[in-house]
Amino acid sequence: MTLVPRLKPLLAAVGLSLLTLSASAQQLAPLKFGVGLFQPDKERNDATYRPLAQHLAAALGRPVELRTVDSWEGLAKSLANGETDIGLLGPWGYVLAHQSAKAQVVSTILYDGKPEYFAIMVTHPESGINNVADLKGRTFAFGDKGSTSGYLIPLHFFMSQGIDPDKYFSKLLYTKHQAIETQVVAGQLDAGADYNRNRNAMIEQGLIKAERSKIIWQSAPLPNDAVAVSEALFKDKAFVGKLQTALEAVGPLLKTQANLLPAHYTGFVNSDNAFYKPIRDAGLATGKLAPK
Structure with a gap:
């Protein structure tokens, strides 16, 4: 019976140590x-x-x-x-x-x-496209719907011009930035939305050729x-x-x-x-x- 009071401080100390260890583990959680x-x-x-x-x-x-x-x-x-x-x-x-x-x-x-950076729209040299008005009836790709330059900003621009993308283009796709540049330079897409940093990086890495990628629109700084x-x-x-x-x-x-x-x-x-x-x-x- 006399051991119980003596054990209480020890058990309390052990409990405090366990709490301290638990707190330390939480602090070190990845x-x-x-x-x-x-x-x-x-x-x-x-x-x-x-x-x-x-x-x-x-x-x-x-x-x-x-x-x-x-x-x-x-x-x-x-x-x-x-x-x-x-x-x-x-x-x-x-x-x-x-x-x-x-x-x-x-x-x-x-x-x-x-x-800051810029949203852009790109095409290929043989497309005959020089501006947004030339995009009517052509194939176009946005990035995924969580993309600033690949979706939100070009969509905002189209809407400011009274353009409904679902009706303006003959075919509308949603894909990744790298795929847009690759398909545009290959002539598989008439045009698409991207951003200047990605285009620059792909050119420097030899993934696309600069002469095959033509910018037809650029946003204000973002x-x-x-x-x-x-x-x-x-x-x-x-x-x-x-x-x-x-x-x-x-x-x-x-x-x-x-x-x-x-x-x-x-x-x-x-x-x-x-x-x-x-x-x-x-x-x-x-x-x-x-x-x-």
Whole structure:
């Protein structure tokens, strides 16, 4: 009987130790880092962004699991439903994730030192197409419906011109950016929507020939891809600050660790939700985003 009172402090200490261990395990739980399909295939995409994931793991003192999500819409949903903690995703994907689950942007990626890029429409030299008016009755491809430059922005432009894509084109497709460029230069498609960064990269990598890809339309500048975190993580201001510091460090580190980002990407700059207002406005104007 006398052992029971003596055991109580010991059991309490053991219980406290277990709680401490449990808390430590939670702190060290891997962060799920979702990245959109910026490269032609998943394997290349994983290899391209693995150094960045490793950098974040070292800077944050926590394991980081990299996963490529093959559609912008899918990545937005994964950030919304908790399958992804941190996402590198297109502007429209970010706006969708913010709208549906209050995901929050913390940084914007820089391309040749700038936080902006352009949506474009491309054709091939023999198409006879020189402008949007020439597209009537031709075949055209959008990117997936979670894409900013491949879908939202060109759709917004068409609607501003009184064009209904379902009626304007003889055939309308939805596919991936790389497939659009490949099929256009091969003459399998008359034209399609893309973005300047992807076209430049495919030309530099020898995947398409510049002389086979002709730009017939370009948008106003658009905010670059966002690094966003889940609503739960955004509430942890210390974590957000640490993540932003880790991302800001990437630019200087590129001088000695060039593989941290693909060619032409030069780092990250701190950002907030207001920077993505042009994308939100386009979503509202096209009816693809419901007003709150």
